[in-house]
Each structure stands twice: as structure tokens, then as C-alpha cells.
Amino acid sequence: MARLIFITGGVVSSLGKGLASAALGALLQARGYKVRLRKLDPYLNVDPGTMSPHQHGEVYVTDDGAETDLDLGHYERFTGVASSKADNITSGRIYQQVIEKERRGEYLGRTVQVIPHVTDMIKEFALAGSDDVDFLLCEIGGTVGDIEGLPFFEAIRQLGNDLGRDHHAFIHLTLVPYLGAAGELKTKPTQHSVKELRAIGIQPDILLCRSEKPIPEEERKKIGLFCNVPKERVIPALDLKTIYEAPKAYHDVGFDVELLKVFGITDAPSPDLTKWDWVVDRVKNPEGEVRIAVVGKYMQVKDSYKSLSEALVHGGLANNVKVRIEMIDSVIFERDDAATFLEGVNGILVPGGFGERGVEGKIAAVKFAREHKVPFFGICYGLHMAVIETARNLCNLEDANTTENGTPKHPVIALMTEWIKGNKVETRTETTDLGGTMRLGAYPAVLSKGSKVEEVYGSNTISERHRHRYEVNTNYVDQLAAKGLVVSGWSPDGKLPEIMEIPAHPWFIGVQFHPELKSKPFAPHPLFKSFIAAAVKQGRLV
Structure with a gap:
């Protein structure tokens, strides 16, 4: 049976529980253990799919089509273990399932209550699929003291008793702020956070203390004394130059060693951190720099394009260069010339999005990239913008647009009402619930022989994750191809364009x-x- 590790947070949000969980998973993996990570979110939405990126950040999508919290992206990036819909649950989904069971009469007329029915459902979810891994890490969203999180804290308290001492550990992430005016680190917020946690019935085994300044041994001893935690298990978590330093940094301060001791494990193999050393060296010692303009619409929240930003960094690692990402709100181009902002950039990326705001600005960015031979990468909505730009400016279809934004004369992007997933036909209409109208999860595609994308992938069959409602209208692909924008990747049945490119352009995909x-x-x-x-x-050319 797997050993369960519960990661909770206190004091304030956004301290980095997700990154801490991912880094710990990577450390255990580096010692040869098999790990799995999951996220328990207390909010009442059934999933993050209909939540605004301005409030929640990006929605991460798994192969099996689950719309999940962005922390699952951290888990996958650090461990390489593919997440699934079994790895993220919300209060909304828990309550939905409990109510559905009550409606079916499965509680046999008993009074349905938070304890035991809701907490039992949370426990059932937390334990699912734990038999085939050595360690299962469960991150609890929010902070201790949040009223919506109480059922989750109660559930993991019960699980601690159910599993026994050698099969569970509680890690609590807190803040140790530095007050510049006083010139001191303050431990009181951590003390109060742990007091709140202990009042619920949970005694943390390890405290992970976020701080912008080193935490002296005396302060760690003080925290341990007041929080009933050995000083060695008060682990400093300091700011890092790159998040990919976290596994090595945590190992250097004994995080993984102390965690294993909680489980009575003292003879674990030493971790092999070679690949992390390589990543960190590449981040810190690049041979050059490139400027990439990301022209999007959710620029107020840094995490709105989290996976995208990290993927650009990864592309830089592969080429041993630093990628300087310039986030530009596409609305700007609707009043100012795109050249003012895009002159001199080395690449332009237009990412996914929904809705009409900023569309004309994105189209202007595509036009600039096409006319000035700047490498262009359009993702999801970015592909749609490239199709509209070509249709309007090269095919002379002035009213070309997407039906997402009305009823244009030339609907070059339209709602696809039917497609095949596996051996099942999926359907959707304009009136279907927003959470159910999208093509979600992994779908295969077949790449055209001799195309740029076949060269890039080194294969003519791929599988990639989708999250969208609208598709390229195949009635227009011949007109677009005649002007240079060709379909170079199709769904296996040949009905859905998956990739388009301009072969005559240096890099336009x-x-x-x-x-x-x-x-x-x-x-x-x-x-x-x-x-x-x-x-x-x-x-090198500019």
C-alpha cells in the first residue's frame, strides 16, 4: 500500500504548495520510488473549466480530457507522470456526487451529512489508485482556516488515523515574513497557522517555511519549539532563481531525508539529480537570448499562460538560450501599430483564448509575422487568427471571421457538431453547457509527408491534448492553400484540420x-x- 503525504498551506495563498509538492515528488522519484500526485480543491466549482483565467490562472488538461487545476501541470513537468481526471477533485464535484447518491437512494433514507458522507467521499478519492505507487502526494488547496476547506482537513485527519503512523505524513507550508523596518524575520504567523491546524486535530510532521531571507538556526529552533516539530524538520524554502532549482535546493536542506525518516526509512538510495543539474546549468548559463512576443488577452494574471511560459523556457533549454518573454495585450494593437511593439522580436506567439475581445489585435500580430517573415506560432485560437488573417488579406474574404463572434458571411472558423473519440461519436451544439461543448483531451493526428511539422516531430503520427469548441471550416481549406496556408495535419478520419503552416515562410505554424x-x-x-x-x-539575421 502507498504511503500518503498530505501537503497543506497556511498564512497566505500563493506560497507555492504546488511547486513544493512537485519538487518533493521529483526527489522521491530520483531515489527510485514510484510517485503520484493529486490536488484536492475546496472551491464549489465542479471543475476549473468555466472559471476565468483572470481569477484562477490557466486550466490544465489531461490526456483523458479532465479540466484541472494548473498545479497538475507542475506535477507533470517535474515528474513526467501523466495526470488524469482521478488526480483533481473539487468540493463541487464531491457534493455533486454525494447528492446524486442521495437522489438514487443509496444512503437508504439516512440523514446525509458532511461527516461522514462528504468526508468519506473525499477519503475515497484520495486513496483511489494508490496501490501501484510507493508514495501518493495529496495537496490540499487553499489555506488552513478557510471555511470551505474544513471537510478536506477533517478527511485527511481521519485518513491519518486510518493509515497508521508508518503510512502517512503531514507537511505544512507557511510564511516566515521579513519586516524591513524592524530588520527581523517574524515567526508568529507560522505559529498561529500551526495552532489553527492543530486545533483541527492535525499535527504537522514537517514545516516548510517560505522566506525571502535565510532562516537562522535559532529561529528554526523557536518555530520547532512552539509548533511541536523537531528543529531538523523546520525546513527553509527560500526564493530561487528558477523553479527548477527546487529539487536540488530542497535536498540540500534535508527535506527528503527528514520526510523519509517520518516513515521510518533510513536506508533509501541517494537521489540521482543529474537531469536537474543539467536543467539548472542551462538556465543559469545560456549562450544567448531571444525575444518572444506572446500576444494574448489574459495578461493581468501571470499564471494565465503558465504552461505556455514554461514550454517556451524548455524550448530555450533545448537551444541553450534564455527566452525573454514579452507579454503583450492584443487590445493594444487595435489602437496602435503592431510594428511599434513587434519590431525587433525574434518570434511571435498567439496563444489560446475565448471570446471577441482583442481579436483584431491578434490578427494584426499574425499579419506582422507573415509579412515580416518573423517566426510565428499559433496555438488553438492563434491558429484561428492565422486562418482569419489569411482569408481576409490574401483570399479577399473581407467578412471572414469565427462564428464564436457572430454570424459572418465567411465563417472560416465554425462550431464542429460531431467528431470521433476512440470508437465513440461525440456531439455538441450551441446550447450545450459550456463545460460540455469542447473537444477535450488527447486526440491523434496524421501529418502530411514532407511537411515542416513532420520534420519537427520526426514522425507522421502524433497525439496532442485539445481544449476548444471551434474548428477550421474545411469548406475554405482549398482557398487558403491557394494563398500559401496549407493543412499539414489532419484528424485520422480526414475531417478536422489539426495543423496548418506556410511552407514559404521561415517558420509559420x-x-x-x-x-x-x-x-x-x-x-x-x-x-x-x-x-x-x-x-x-x-x-542572427536582424
Whole structure:
């Protein structure tokens, strides 16, 4: 049976529980253990699929089509273990399942309560699929004291008793702030956070203390004394130059060693951190730099394009260059000339998105990339913008647009109402719930022989993750091809364009899927690797 590790947070949000969980998973993996990570989110949404990127950040999509929390992206990038819909659950989904069981009469007329029915459902989810791994890491979203999180904390408290001392560990991540005016680190917030946790019935085994300044031994001893934790298990978590330093940094301060001691393990193999050393060396010692303009619409929240930003970094690692990402709100181009902002960049990327705002600005960015021979990468909505730009400016279809934004005369992008997934026909309509109208998860594609993308992938069959409602309208592909924008990747049945490119352009590729979701620091995605290579070449030409 797997040993379970529960990671909770206190004081404030955004301390990095997801990264800490991912880094710990990578450390255990580096010692030869098999790990799995999952996220328990207390909010009442059934999933993050309909939540605004401005509030929640990106939605991460798994191969099996689950729309999940962005922390699952961290888990996959650090461990390489593919997540699934079994690895992220919310209060909304828990309550939905409990109510459905009650409606079916499965509780036999008993009063349905948070304890035991909701907590039992959480425990069932936490334990699912744990038999085939050595360690299962469960991150609890939010912070201790949040009212919506209480059922989750109660559930893991119960699990601690159910599993026994040698099969569970509690890690609590807190903040040790530095007050510049006083010139001191303050331990009181951590003390109060642990007091709140202990009031629920959970005694942390390890404290992970986030701080911008080194935490002296005396302060660690003080924290341990007040929080009933040995000083050696008060682990400093300091700011790093790159998140990919985290596995090595945590190992250097004994995080993984102390965790294994909690489980009574003292003879574990030493971790092999060779690949992490390589990644960190590449980040810190690049041979050059490229400027990539990301022209999107969710620029207020840094995490809105988290996987995309990391995939660009991975492309830089593959080419041994630093990627300087310039996030540009596409709305700017609707009032100012695109050249003002894009002159001198080495590559232009237009990412996914939904809705009409900023569309004309994205189209302007595509036009600039096409006319000035700047490497262009369009992802999902970015592909749609490339199709619209070509249709309007080269095919003279002035009213060309997507039906997402109305009823244009030339709907070059339209809602596909039927497609095949595996051996099942999926359907959707304009009136289907927003959470159910998208083509979600991994789908295969067949690449055209001799195409740029076949060269990039080194294969003519691929599988990539999708999250979108609208597709390229095949009624227009011949007109587009006549002007240079050709379909170079199709769904296996030949009905859905998956990739389009301009062969006469140095690097102009648009894809219907989200390749950033499969990129890893030690295994950069082929498209990002090739895009950054083209940007490096562009940099030598300008």
C-alpha cells in the first residue's frame, strides 16, 4: 500500500504548495520510488473549466480530457507522470456526487451529512489508485482556516488515523515574513497557522517555511519549539532563481531525508539529480537570448499562460538560450501599430483564448509575422487568427471571421457538431453547457509527408491534448492553400484540420491543440524546440 503525504498551506495563498509538492515528488522519484500526485480543491466549482483565467490562472488538461487545476501541470513537468481526471477533485464535484447518491437512494433514507458522507467521499478519492505507487502526494488547496476547506482537513485527519503512523505524513507550508523596518524575520504567523491546524486535530510532521531571507538556526529552533516539530524538520524554502532549482535546493536542506525518516526509512538510495543539474546549468548559463512576443488577452494574471511560459523556457533549454518573454495585450494593437511593439522580436506567439475581445489585435500580430517573415506560432485560437488573417488579406474574404463572434458571411472558423473519440461519436451544439461543448483531451493526428511539422516531430503520427469548441471550416481549406496556408495535419478520419503552416515562410505554424501541456524541462516539446531554434536563427539575421 502507498504511503500518503498530505501537503497543506497556511498564512497566505500563493506560497507555492504546488511547486513544493512537485519538487518533493521529483526527489522521491530520483531515489527510485514510484510517485503520484493529486490536488484536492475546496472551491464549489465542479471543475476549473468555466472559471476565468483572470481569477484562477490557466486550466490544465489531461490526456483523458479532465479540466484541472494548473498545479497538475507542475506535477507533470517535474515528474513526467501523466495526470488524469482521478488526480483533481473539487468540493463541487464531491457534493455533486454525494447528492446524486442521495437522489438514487443509496444512503437508504439516512440523514446525509458532511461527516461522514462528504468526508468519506473525499477519503475515497484520495486513496483511489494508490496501490501501484510507493508514495501518493495529496495537496490540499487553499489555506488552513478557510471555511470551505474544513471537510478536506477533517478527511485527511481521519485518513491519518486510518493509515497508521508508518503510512502517512503531514507537511505544512507557511510564511516566515521579513519586516524591513524592524530588520527581523517574524515567526508568529507560522505559529498561529500551526495552532489553527492543530486545533483541527492535525499535527504537522514537517514545516516548510517560505522566506525571502535565510532562516537562522535559532529561529528554526523557536518555530520547532512552539509548533511541536523537531528543529531538523523546520525546513527553509527560500526564493530561487528558477523553479527548477527546487529539487536540488530542497535536498540540500534535508527535506527528503527528514520526510523519509517520518516513515521510518533510513536506508533509501541517494537521489540521482543529474537531469536537474543539467536543467539548472542551462538556465543559469545560456549562450544567448531571444525575444518572444506572446500576444494574448489574459495578461493581468501571470499564471494565465503558465504552461505556455514554461514550454517556451524548455524550448530555450533545448537551444541553450534564455527566452525573454514579452507579454503583450492584443487590445493594444487595435489602437496602435503592431510594428511599434513587434519590431525587433525574434518570434511571435498567439496563444489560446475565448471570446471577441482583442481579436483584431491578434490578427494584426499574425499579419506582422507573415509579412515580416518573423517566426510565428499559433496555438488553438492563434491558429484561428492565422486562418482569419489569411482569408481576409490574401483570399479577399473581407467578412471572414469565427462564428464564436457572430454570424459572418465567411465563417472560416465554425462550431464542429460531431467528431470521433476512440470508437465513440461525440456531439455538441450551441446550447450545450459550456463545460460540455469542447473537444477535450488527447486526440491523434496524421501529418502530411514532407511537411515542416513532420520534420519537427520526426514522425507522421502524433497525439496532442485539445481544449476548444471551434474548428477550421474545411469548406475554405482549398482557398487558403491557394494563398500559401496549407493543412499539414489532419484528424485520422480526414475531417478536422489539426495543423496548418506556410511552407514559404521561415517558420509559420498554427496548431489546433495545446502542445505546451506536454512539454517538460528535461524533454522539451518538439514544436517549442523548433520554434525557439527558428527564433535564434531570426536573431542572427536582424
